[in-house]
Amino acid sequence: MTNCTICRRPTDDRNPIRHQRCAERLRADLADIPGHYALMGAVLAPGTAGGGAHVSGTRTAPLPVRLEPLSLRARGGMVTVLALWEADWRELRELTPAMRGTSATDLAAIVLSLRAHLPWAIENHGAVDEFAREVRDLLHQCRAAAGLLPSMMRIGDCPAQDDDQPCGAALYADPMADVIRCRKCRTTWPRGQWMLLGKTLREVEDERISA
Ligand SMILES: [Zn+2]
Numbered sequence: 001m002t003n004c005t006i007c008r009r010p011t012d013d014r015n016p017i018r019h020q021r022c023a024e025r026l027r028a029d030l031a032d033i034p035g036h037y038a039l040m041g042a043v044l045a046p047g048t049a050g051g052g053a054h055v056s057g058t059r060t061a062p063l064p065v066r067l068e069p070l071s072l073r074a075r076g077g078m079v080t081v082l083a084l085w086e087a088d089w090r091e092l093r094e095l096t097p098a099m100r101g102t103s104a105t106d107l108a109a110i111v112l113s114l115r116a117h118l119p120w121a122i123e124n125h126g127a128v129d130e131f132a133r134e135v136r137d138l139l140h141q142c143r144a145a146a147g148l149l150p151s152m153m154r155i156g157d158c159p160a161q162d163d164d165q166p167c168g169a170a171l172y173a174d175p176m177a178d179v180i181r182c183r184k185c186r187t188t189w190p191r192g193q194w195m196l197l198g199k200t201l202r203e204v205e206d207e208r209i210s211a
């Protein structure tokens, strides 16, 4: 049995190296990077998007720019992370090092180069799983900084019965999603059952308090 080089889970004989969907997702994630970088520029001004909790009446003046998008665009941010991977891949492939700066143009060039070498990396690079995680993590940080992530709410403990015991794992709901799913026992509640689930959770809570 072999494992997918990207997600490290077992593959089948048809495609022993990697899952097709993992390779496609990584290609798509990488292609999304320049757009997300541009998005960070667009949300730099305070109050444009996202959390940016502003407490009025504090003595500290509000920052002139928001820090998360700025740090993703600054030295050490997205461009730096991806430039290191590019340098690593080029060295392994015995190519001359590319001279890269930290601008949007440099980022576009780095991403183009990474995309060109991606099929090779998926087949041959020992840490392509780490690369995939870092790319996804960068996109996730950008979306969070732009206020595009749904906010998960803790709604109680999973009441699904498992061997006559409630599962009890912390249950989270994304108000924008169509289902609530327990991360431990995988029980799902479609939107149509949310009222009932809420009632069950309240009953469990009442019993706990009166016990
Ligand atoms: Zn995979």
Ligand SMILES: [Zn+2]
Pocket: 158, 159, 160, 167, 168, 169, 182, 183, 184, 185, 186, 187
């Ligand atoms: Zn559960």
